[in-house]
Amino acid sequence: MTFPTRTYAAFLFDMDGTILTSIASAERTWTKWAIAHGLDAATFVPTIHGVQSVETVRRLGLPGVDPVAEAAAITAAEMEDVDDIAPIAGAAAFLASLPPERWTIVTSAPRALAEVRLKAAGLPVPATMIAADDIPNGKPAPDCFLVAAERLGVAAGDCLVFEDAAAGITAGEAAGADVLVITATHSHGVEMAHPTVVDYVRLSVTVREDGLIVTQD
Numbered sequence: 244m245t246f247p248t249r250t251y252a253a254f255l256f257d258m259d260g261t262i263l264t265s266i267a268s269a270e271r272t273w274t275k276w277a278i279a280h281g282l283d284a285a286t287f288v289p290t291i292h293g294v295q296s297v298e299t300v301r302r303l304g305l306p307g308v309d310p311v312a313e314a315a316a317i318t319a320a321e322m323e324d325v326d327d328i329a330p331i332a333g334a335a336a337f338l339a340s341l342p343p344e345r346w347t348i349v350t351s352a353p354r355a356l357a358e359v360r361l362k363a364a365g366l367p368v369p370a371t372m373i374a375a376d377d378i379p380n381g382k383p384a385p386d387c388f389l390v391a392a393e394r395l396g397v398a399a400g401d402c403l404v405f406e407d408a409a410a411g412i413t414a415g416e417a418a419g420a421d422v423l424v425i426t427a428t429h430s431h432g433v434e435m436a437h438p439t440v441v442d443y444v445r446l447s448v449t450v451r452e453d454g455l456i457v458t459q460d
Contacts, residue, residue, distance in 0.1 A: 244436070244438040246438045246458075247403060247423060248458075249421070250451065251401060251402055251403045253346055253347070253392065253395045253402050253455070254346040254457070255346070255388055255391050255420065256349065256404075257404075257407060257408070258348050258360065259350065259352065259407075260293075260331075260428040261331065261405050261406060261411075262405070263331060263361070263363075263364040263366060264331060265328045265364075268325060269291065269292075270291075273291050273317070275320075293411050294382055294383075295351045295381035296314040296318060296353075297313075298310075298381055318355070322356055322359050325360060328363040329364055330364045331427045331428075332444050333443030334442070334443045335366060336443070337447075338367060341450075346369065346395075347373065347395060348369055348372045349373045349387045349391045349404075350375070351382055351387075351410075353376055354377075357372065377390065382410040382414040383414045383417070384414060385417035385418035387414060388414055388415055401454070403421050403422075403423055404418070404422045404423070406422055407426070407427075412424065423437065423438055423439070423440065424439040424440075425439075425440060425441070425443075427441050427442045440459060
């Protein structure tokens with residue numbers, strides 16, 4: 244796909260797998276939980292990415308399991324396991340190059356967990372961040388990106404969404420935004436309907452009065 248060349252009012256970033264990697268820590272926690280509930284961890288764990296924890300538990304339909312309580316327990320465990328969380332290459336510098344009013348984070352993680360992970364990765368927490376606590380309908384519903392754009396005072400259709408997971412890509416599409424896929428944490432190549440880039444090392448942004456232009460060296 245052609246790399247985006249248009250001007251954008253704002254950039255909307257997913258968190259896990261997009262500006263930082265917490266896959267190892269998240270999968271450790273979810274693997275323990277899956278085994279405790281008699282699930283095939285190897286099959287189940289790859290399905291957790293990009294959606295709210297409560298929805299991941301709810302869609303299993305496990306008898307006698309309260310999705311809200313289980314999700315809260317999983318989040319608490321994830322907050323204790325942050326030692327190997329790290330920023331995606333070049334993400335810190337790229338975010339620092341953006342005007343603070345022109346970008347935000349849109350994550351399926353609860354706010355408390357998102358803040359812990361961002362701190363562990365040495366990345367900023369924007370005041371306008373959208374977390375799971377803010378949106379009843381998580382990704383792949385478009386609500387999170389629509390509300391994020393509204394908080395920034397722009398139209399979602401004038402935004403570029405940075406994503407890595409299928410649910411987030413679908414949410415960005417449904418919000419009417421353009422999507423750029425970050426593939427740093429992808430274990431194998433997948434045919435994408437959107438432009439892709441491995442990380443932020445070769446990305447730069449031009450800040451103009453009429454918006455932002457992202458370019459790849």
